[in-house]
Amino acid sequence: MAGKTAKKQKETKIVYAWEKYPQGKERDKVMKFAESYRKFISENKTERECTSTIYEDAIKNGFVDLEEVIASGKKLEAGSRVIANNMGKGLALFIVGEEPIQNGMNILGAHIDSPRIDLKQVPLYEDALYKTHFAMLDTHYYGGIKKYQWVTLPLALHGVFAKKDGSVVNVSIGDKPGDPVFGISDLLIHLAGSQMSKKATEVITGEKLDILVGSIAKSKEEEEEAKDLVKKNVLAILAETYGIEEDDFLSAEIEVVPAGEARDYGLDRSMIMGYGHDDRVCAYPSYKAMLKIDQPKYTSVCLLVDKEEIGSVGASGMQSRFFENCVAEMIALTGEYSDLYVRRALKNSKALSSDVSAALDPNFPAVMEDKNSAFFGKGLVFNKYTGSRGKSGSNDANAEYVAKVRAIMDNNNVKFQTAELGKVDEGGGGTIAYILGNYNMNVIDSGVAVLNMHAPWEIISKVDLYEAYLGYVAFLKEA
Structure with missing residues (x-):
């Protein structure tokens, strides 16, 4: 009898994320979230505009500017919400956890610049x-x-x-x-x-x-x-x-x-065509996931950076000391400061480098290997490694960390898939993952599959966007 039950469960296992959301209220959640995102990318086409819009919304949702907290001398406690603005081109948002920051943070890192x-x-x-x-x-x-x-x-x-x-x-x-x-x-x-x-x-x-x-x-x-x-x-x-x-x-x-707004794509309106999906389709659900966090065990972080498309360089890029400096300030504001605490905080952290992946295009299947490709409608994408040719420039996440992330997604019924960026030797690409990895923290690339990546008009699946949002919430709560 148990064997028949197991067989039945295997037969009914969902293949596409849309199967989780039959017509009605459940699918309405997907469409409503996608519509809010469509408006966001239509109205925010630069890293400055993204920063300004998210900053203003975060302040309305209880976040306090880091400079203001420093000036007040007020000590931060569990549940405190803090936001740091990096020259109007990037943000770091923190929700202080019950554990000391030096015990590690759960970080969602995405970029808000686009080609x-x-x-x-x-x-x-x-x-x-x-x-x-x-x-x-x-x-x-x-x-x-x-x-x-x-x-x-x-x-x-x-x-x-x-x-x-x-x-x-x-x-x-x-x-x-x-x-x-x-x-x-x-x-x-x-x-x-x-x-x-x-x-x-x-x-x-x-x-x-x-x-x-x-x-x-x-x-x-x-x-x-x-x-x-x-x-x-x-x-x-x-x-x-x-x-x-x-x-x-x-x-x-x-x-x-x-010029022009992002549009619903397809007769079934299952997709969105817009400028800047790379990487705002990951940045937006990363920020929205933060709004679902109240008093986490470990400090929750949403890090939105500039300059990823040209190597994460410069004062507003991930290679700057902005994030490290913010962590140091946060530790100082929660208790006794130590440079060692900053190093421990970064080392003990767990991160998702929230960046897009290439969806298999039926017009150009020859550059992909289908067993290890991302598909529309199959949910959040995890890339254990990116890079090019022999994984050059890749973070290449540890197997143990991949297993932990898998468990979090499965425990929260988040539909996900794994992928590589095309066939070996076809090309490749990189993200901010290796820079976070330089701090000795565990990090893996995760994001939404995109068609027409880096073109003026890119395409994503609404259900993949929603699964990314659910996955990011789950990660912040349970990593």
Whole structure:
């Protein structure tokens, strides 16, 4: 009888996560969470915007700025919620646990930067060489992109101008109703014989990713010199609308991103097409998971960082001392400080490097090995290792830690799968996992499977997003 029961259970084991959520209230939870995420990535297309939005929401949910806590001299206790802002480009959120911080933390680490195109510091020029008289913005792409994917798309400008007087002007053009959009032109097919014979890496080069922003000349009567009149007209618009002068581009950070909101994808609305799933599809549920934690045994942490797409470098990247410094401050605020306690806290911690994985694409199956691939609808993805070729640059999680994470997911009925990033020798990639691992802590990559990764418009499954959220909550509570 027991054998028949076991056989029946095996036969009814779910294959796809959607089977957990039949039509009705259970599926509504998945769709409601996905809709809140869809709005989030539609409204937050840069690391600065993500930081600002999450910071404001966290304050509303009881988190207190670390600088404010330091200034008050108040001692932190179990259940205290603290948030640290890293230059407006990243965050560290803490919920103090019952155990001393030096006994370890449960960390969800994700990045909030995405591949894009940046403006150069001296970007604005007028192309009058061939009498086109276009105002153009010179650019430098950021992260790994297929450059040809970014032409002939409606694009938006998001970012900040930092002025010499210390003020900062926020700019967002191309996503509000009635806004103009911008774009990168491409050669018409009728004259593209030579272009079409080139390798994909040469069809569009980095210096050909310039943005067309204007074509009306300023009145000659208004100018002493009848030169660059289209450029001068654009500058006049910027001055009138934003108070911006041409030299202010020198201290600006303006990002060129796809214009338009994320959309439901598929007749069944089971997916979301949007810009920046990598890695906001992991950052968002990581933050939301923190809101489900009250008084954890071990201190819960959500770490959201910048610059992952270019190697996690710089002051706002994971390789900076920001997180380590925050941990030191937290220990000092909870009791007696010791550098040894900081080292112990990092070593004793357990982390999920919450980053996306490549979904098997039925149009390109040859680069994947199906037994070890991520699939839409099969839940949260764990990558024991990433890297390239011989696991170069990989964290490669310990087997014992993988077993612990498996147990947490199974005990909480979280649908998950394991995967590699394509076939051996096909390519590869990396995350912040190895940097966390440098602290001697246990860490494994976990995230959501993505189609079209690093393209202007990426695709994810709503149910995988929801399973990631459930998995992150379970990890914070039980790791």
